[in-house]
Amino acid sequence: MQFSISQGNIATTAADCIVVNLFEGVEAPGGATGAVDAALGGAIRNLIAAGDFDGKAGATALLYTNGKLPAPRVLIVGLGKAEKFDAHGARKAAAAAYKALAKLKGVKQFATIVHGAGSGDLDAAAAAQAVVEGTALASYRTPNYKREAPEPGPTQCTVVEYDAARLSNIEAGVRRGERIAAGVNLARDLSNEPPNVLYPVAMAQRAQTMAAATGLRCTILGEETMRELGMNILLAVSRGSAHEAQLVILEHAPAGTESQPPLVLVGKGITFDTGGISIKPSERMEEMKHDMSGAAAVIGAMQAIAELGAPRRVIGVAACVENMPDGNAFRPGDILTGMTGKSAEILSTDAEGRLILADALAYVARFAPKAVVDLATLTGAIGVALGQQAAGLFSNNDDLQAALMAASAKSAERLWPMPMWDEYMEAIKGDMAEVKNSGGRAGGVSTSAKFIEHFTEGYPWAHLDIANVAWTTTERDALGPKGATGYGVRLLVDLAEAY
Ligand code: BES
Ligand code: MN
Ligand code: ZN
Numbered sequence: 001m002q003f004s005i006s007q008g009n010i011a012t013t014a015a016d017c018i019v020v021n022l023f024e025g026v027e028a029p030g031g032a033t034g035a036v037d038a039a040l041g042g043a044i045r046n047l048i049a050a051g052d053f054d055g056k057a058g059a060t061a062l063l064y065t066n067g068k069l070p071a072p073r074v075l076i077v078g079l080g081k082a083e084k085f086d087a088h089g090a091r092k093a094a095a096a097a098y099k100a101l102a103k104l105k106g107v108k109q110f111a112t113i114v115h116g117a118g119s120g121d122l123d124a125a126a127a128a129q130a131v132v133e134g135t136a137l138a139s140y141r142t143p144n145y146k147r148e149a150p151e152p153g154p155t156q157c158t159v160v161e162y163d164a165a166r167l168s169n170i171e172a173g174v175r176r177g178e179r180i181a182a183g184v185n186l187a188r189d190l191s192n193e194p195p196n197v198l199y200p201v202a203m204a205q206r207a208q209t210m211a212a213a214t215g216l217r218c219t220i221l222g223e224e225t226m227r228e229l230g231m232n233i234l235l236a237v238s239r240g241s242a243h244e245a246q247l248v249i250l251e252h253a254p255a256g257t258e259s260q261p262p263l264v265l266v267g268k269g270i271t272f273d274t275g276g277i278s279i280k281p282s283e284r285m286e287e288m289k290h291d292m293s294g295a296a297a298v299i300g301a302m303q304a305i306a307e308l309g310a311p312r313r314v315i316g317v318a319a320c321v322e323n324m325p326d327g328n329a330f331r332p333g334d335i336l337t338g339m340t341g342k343s344a345e346i347l348s349t350d351a352e353g354r355l356i357l358a359d360a361l362a363y364v365a366r367f368a369p370k371a372v373v374d375l376a377t378l379t380g381a382i383g384v385a386l387g388q389q390a391a392g393l394f395s396n397n398d399d400l401q402a403a404l405m406a407a408s409a410k411s412a413e414r415l416w417p418m419p420m421w422d423e424y425m426e427a428i429k430g431d432m433a434e435v436k437n438s439g440g441r442a443g444g445v446s447t448s449a450k451f452i453e454h455f456t457e458g459y460p461w462a463h464l465d466i467a468n469v470a471w472t473t474t475e476r477d478a479l480g481p482k483g484a485t486g487y488g489v490r491l492l493v494d495l496a497e498a499y
Contacts, residue, residue: 094134132177187300240329269295276349
């Protein structure tokens with residue numbers, strides 16, 4: 001998707017289609033929509049009066065201009081109720097508009113106004129960012145393995161602003177939106193790739209290629225190095241796999257920040273989770289190719305953070321491992337001692353995410369982090385608790401939790417705080433080892449977070465359980481197709497800038 005910016009009147013802009021908007025309940029539109037309506041002799045007012053378009057959020061209507069305007073088509077997108085409208089409303093409206101345009105064979109290039117920058121009262125940069133994100137996210141297509149490529153949607157978008165005084169803000173928002181959306185779409189690509197293509201070494205190589213293109217420092221640790229470091233808990237998960245585990249470390253440190261305590265982002269990167277010896281039922285097991293979505297979000301966020309030139313030090317760590325059963329696989333009953341010297345008893349080889357995080361979180365202590373945030377598709381139970389409406393937030397640090405909630409509100413990637421009471425520790429106290437890797441069904445999300453917390457030392461920490469939001473099996477909104485959502489990239493970019 002290519003974006004350009006133009007100052008002028010959308011009504012007289014040449015394009016395959018121009019996009020304007022309408023709040024719910026408005027009968028006589030003003031602003032850009034009013035100008036287009038006037039040029040069309042009241043066609044938009046007629047559409048509303050006839051009851052055929054009501055401005056509901058996400059609704060669209062298409063009109064043909066019959067030579068009255070340079071563009072042959074006008075698309076009107078509904079913004080919903082004005083009092084409920086916000087930047088995420090602009091994002092969703094832009095996505096709905098793109099989706100409608102993608103159905104029209106004749107539209108390759110279109111022009112849009114910045115939803116919300118006029119009567120929506122949004123900050124011009126924030127509105128432009130949201131419109132670009134919505135458009136670029138809606139244009140995302142999953143990797144194609146068919147002989148024939150899918151019909152491409154529109155590939156060029158001109159963002160039109162009438163007010164010259166707002167142009168530089170719009171420009172900044174457009175560029176920001178492009179970079180963030182590229183990070184989200186990178187995370188989606190990684191997560192959507194089939195598990196035979198995206199095994200740990202392949203994932204590490206993609207991260208390395210991205211790092212070379214963006215100027216991030218990239219270090220990759222293989223199994224030999226991890227063994228020397230004593231990362232035996234992580235390595236145990238990898239033992240049943242023919243693929244070598246990889247720990248990918250990406251560093252963004254602009255000049256002068258090299259010795260700053262970094263914000264550290266850690267992602268669970270299980271490229272396929274069979275459950276291991278505690279094997280999963282085969283029904284829907286194919287979805288476990290997405291079990292690396294936490295690591296994908298970290299890689300996507302690091303790309304965006306680098307491209308945006310965030311003025312602080314950030315380190316992203318992707319722990320890439322495949323969880324398979326074979327003659328070398330680890331077993332229920334095994335007791336493992338990892339990098340911290342703490343021991344863990346395995347009750348289920350399917351509770352593997354917390355195991356690889358135990359050593360990845362021990363490893364990052366060496367950076368003397370300002371804070372560490374991990375993202376993991378950790379438990380099925382988080383979806384039982386929250387549905388697909390929010391990821392679970394677990395933290396033992398109020399400042400970090402507040403910063404994450406603020407980033408969540410800003411990015412419209414929902415988080416909901418979950419309890420971390422010490423009493424949950426009882427369920428995972430081991431008999432022969434300090435902890436065991438499953439505390440049973442009761443409070444399963446909180447006991448999994450307590451297990452991870454046990455291996456964090458010396459830094460503020462938060463854990464995001466994204467198992468319920470990282471992918472969808474049905475298309476839920478216009479912001480993307482079914483499959484990986486790229487959840488977490490927008491949130492992490494906002495956190496990196498504000499915390
Ligand atoms: N990757 C899964 C979690 C998961 C399951 C995500 C379903 C999305 C959909 C994780 O490794 C896992 O298997 N967790 C177990 C933990 C249990 C064995 C303690 C779970 O949630 O059942
Ligand atoms: Mn598992
Ligand atoms: Zn898993």
